[in-house]
Amino acid sequence: MSSFGKKSFINRFCILILSIALALPVHVMGADAVVSQSLSFGTIDLNPGGDTITISASTGPASPLANSNSVITGGRHGLITVTSLVIEHVDIIYPVSVNMVSGSNVIKIISIDVNSQYRAGGADTLGGGIPLTIRVGGKIVIPPGQANGSYSAQIPIILNYS
Amino acid sequence: MRLSKSLVISVMVLIAFNVMVLPVAMAGDVTMTANATISSSFTETVTTDLEFGSIDLNPGGDTIILDASGGATTAATIANGSIVTGETSGLITIEHSMIISLWLSYPAAAVTLTNGTDNIDITAGSIATNSEYSSLATAHTSPDATSDITVDVGGEIVVPAAQPDGLYTGTMTITINYL
Numbered sequence: 001m002s003s004f005g006k007k008s009f010i011n012r013f014c015i016l017i018l019s020i021a022l023a024l025p026v027h028v029m030g031a032d033a034v035v036s037q038s039l040s041f042g043t044i045d046l047n048p049g050g051d052t053i054t055i056s057a058s059t060g061p062a063s064p065l066a067n068s069n070s071v072i073t074g075g076r077h078g079l080i081t082v083t084s085l086v087i088e089h090v091d092i093i094y095p096v097s098v099n100m101v102s103g104s105n106v107i108k109i110i111s112i113d114v115n116s117q118y119r120a121g122g123a124d125t126l127g128g129g130i131p132l133t134i135r136v137g138g139k140i141v142i143p144p145g146q147a148n149g150s151y152s153a154q155i156p157i158i159l160n161y162s
Numbered sequence: 163m164r165l166s167k168s169l170v171i172s173v174m175v176l177i178a179f180n181v182m183v184l185p186v187a188m189a190g191d192v193t194m195t196a197n198a199t200i201s202s203s204f205t206e207t208v209t210t211d212l213e214f215g216s217i218d219l220n221p222g223g224d225t226i227i228l229d230a231s232g233g234a235t236t237a238a239t240i241a242n243g244s245i246v247t248g249e250t251s252g253l254i255t256i257e258h259s260m261i262i263s264l265w266l267s268y269p270a271a272a273v274t275l276t277n278g279t280d281n282i283d284i285t286a287g288s289i290a291t292n293s294e295y296s297s298l299a300t301a302h303t304s305p306d307a308t309s310d311i312t313v314d315v316g317g318e319i320v321v322p323a324a325q326p327d328g329l330y331t332g333t334m335t336i337t338i339n340y341l
């Protein structure tokens with residue numbers, strides 16, 4: 001092999017190695033997502049006939065509303081804050097339902113997606129370290145005779161960046 | 163030197179190529195706490211028992227009716243002239259803090275009152291007939307969020323001739339249905 005041929009081979013080999021190395025993920029997820037506010041349905045003085053409580057946060061901040069006159073104190077939408085240096089697209093996947101429990105008693109949270117932001121189409125982060133806020137709501141259907149108590153749950157929310 | 167320039171240019175092209183065509187989707191999960199506190203404040207209390215009173219019975223027997231379907235009463239309807247004193251309809255009081263709607267299910271069967279040996283029945287179906295809000299069609303909605311709801315309860319007893327003297331008591335279950 002001539003000197004020129006050796007150099008050409010080395011050149012191509014180096015390019016190959018670098019190409020492989022660069023083919024590794026170059027999209028580094030720079031976004032930082034944190035839960036900055038929990039989802040709270042408040043303290044509910046329940047209508048003895050039961051009630052449906054909805055936090056409709058799909059278009060912005062929301063408080064719990066009762067369908068059948070239960071008296072609600074406090075409560076608010078949940079909040080996720082996503083911060084990134086560059087603009088990234090994020091798709092958000094909410095669970096279909098989540099059980100809140102108090103001992104052996106259960107209240108199911110449903111309709112999380114329709115009552116939350118960016119369920120369809122996702123959102124673009126703002127970049128530049130500017131926070132994007134994602135409000136989370138939901139609905140609970142409380143039957144007559146639901147036991148008093150403090151109910152809680154953990155809602156897993158998936159953020160897919162692309 | 164020419165080789166190095168070529169290498170650098172190639173690498174730059176590859177970097178651009180990789181950046182443009184090899185985006186990688188990445189996932190990040192968050193877990194959000196959700197909570198609610200249920201604290202029902204309404205109460206249901208039997209404020210006054212249903213009392214058919216002291217009956218100085220007509221020897222031929224009698225029918226005593228306490229009709230509370232339109233509200234509380236302390237005056238029985240007496241079919242055969244027995245002398246009755248101290249009678250009063252029963253009263254259920256419901257405290258609440260919101261506007262609520264309800265109706266009540268009264269015993270359909272006869273309710274037996276006994277002195278331990280002998281019995282008198284509250285006639286089957288008569289409690290619903292002589293009490294308030296006894297069907298879905300007559301459901302009651304509280305006029306405001308805080309005023310107590312009161313439910314007056316009546317009934318009918320048929321006392322046969324020669325019913326032994328004594329204090330007759332019994333209990334019954336009334337179900338309050340909230341809408």
